[in-house]
Amino acid sequence: MTIVLSSPLRSEEAAPVAGNRPMTWTGFDGTVWRLTRPGSPNPRMLPGVQGLHMPRMDVYTSSSPGVPGVIITGYELPPRPVYWPLRFANRSIDEWEDEHAGFFDSFHPVLEGVWTVGDGVDARTLPLTGSFDGSHSFELDPFVTGKAVIGVQLLAPRPLWRGRTIRRQFKAPEPSPFFPGPPFTISSGASYENATIPNPGQEPSYVTWEIDGPHPAGVKVGVGDALVEVPFEIPIGRRLVVNTDPSEQYARIGDLESVDDKLVLTNATDAARDLGFQIFAPIPARGDVVLTIVTEGSGVIAATHTPLYWRAF
Structure with a gap:
């Protein structure tokens, strides 16, 4: 896709963005608008898109008398302007008015919509x-x-x-055979003892844990030394979900129900108070990370996170 960083366009005859990378907008109201690719309906994205590349980074420094230069102590990422x-163009005034109105009704100053760039596993x-x-x-009516x-x-x-969400599922280690030697079968799937998860992103990201019973009180899960300890039993047929992201932390426990061949949480209630104070740590960026799972239970435990990137591609 050709990207030109420029001042806001004024010419109504500006050429559409070239290339094959798709872009879509999903409004806060659930409507979906395709913004690129030849033949797509209104609106059409033109050159001058901002927000696809590197974000602004505010770097923090400190200095000392008699020491040349500064010491870089860290950075933060402020909100990103986009x-x-x-371009809106139609064969009839009625089409123009309907599509213009529908598109701008999909924005809200507080409720979020989603800009998607790319498709499939590479979409962000x-x-x-x-x-x-x-x-x-309007320059012209x-x-x-x-x-x-x-x-x-x-x-x-x-x-x-945000990249494609990554989910890894772990189970209790297979019991050792009473009589050593083959033949015996090693089942698929990682065990608690070799639990890892990749983070291909450029920033740390936080895990959402799904702990399916049965597990006695005292199960521990986490990253490094920051372990979440569950002080209550999780019976068979129940699931505890703990989202460790500081922007949306929650803990919920409920029943497991099979929907379209997937186990989903139903009849969930808040479990944050019962879980008590916990210290959460993110998954470091760019690499595979060892997860800690300690339990005497046998239920499946899953870790999910969404890699975070500086750019859309």
Whole structure:
């Protein structure tokens, strides 16, 4: 895809973005809009897209008298501004009005929609909210021309692009055979003892744990020395879900129910108070990480996380 960083477009005859990388917008209302690829309906993305590449990084430093230069102590990523130059053009005024209205009704200043770039396993997403200042003006009456170029200002409160969610499932070690030697079968799937999970992202990310009973009180799961200890029993047929992400931490326990051949949580209740105070640690970026699972139970335990990236590709 050709990307040109520029000031907001004004020409109604600007050429569409070239290339084969798809982009879609899923509004807060659930509507889906395809923004690129030849023949796609309105709107069409034009050159000048902002928000695909590196985010702004605020670097922190310290200095000491008599020591040349500074010491870099860390950095943070502020919210990411996003700009879309879009063209609306239709064969009739009614089409223009319907698609223009439907598209802009999909934005909200607080509720997030999702910008998706790429498809399949390589797709990355960025949640966005509207960031309108009321300054847009139409150079020509769109109800006369049936077309317009409109620059859309958006904001990513959390500036990192999200990759495909990674899930790893672990189970109790197979018991050793009473009589050593073959033949015996080693079942598929990793055990508690060799639990690992990759993080191909460029920033640390936090795990969501799914702990299916049976497990007695005292099961421990975590990354490194930061272990989540469950002080209560998880019976068979029950699941505890612990999301360790600081922006949305929660703990819920409920029943397991099979839906479309998948086990899902139902009748969930809050378990945060029963879980008590815990210290959570993220999965470090760029590599495979050893997970800690300690339990005398035999239920399946799964770890899930979403890799975080600086760019859309």
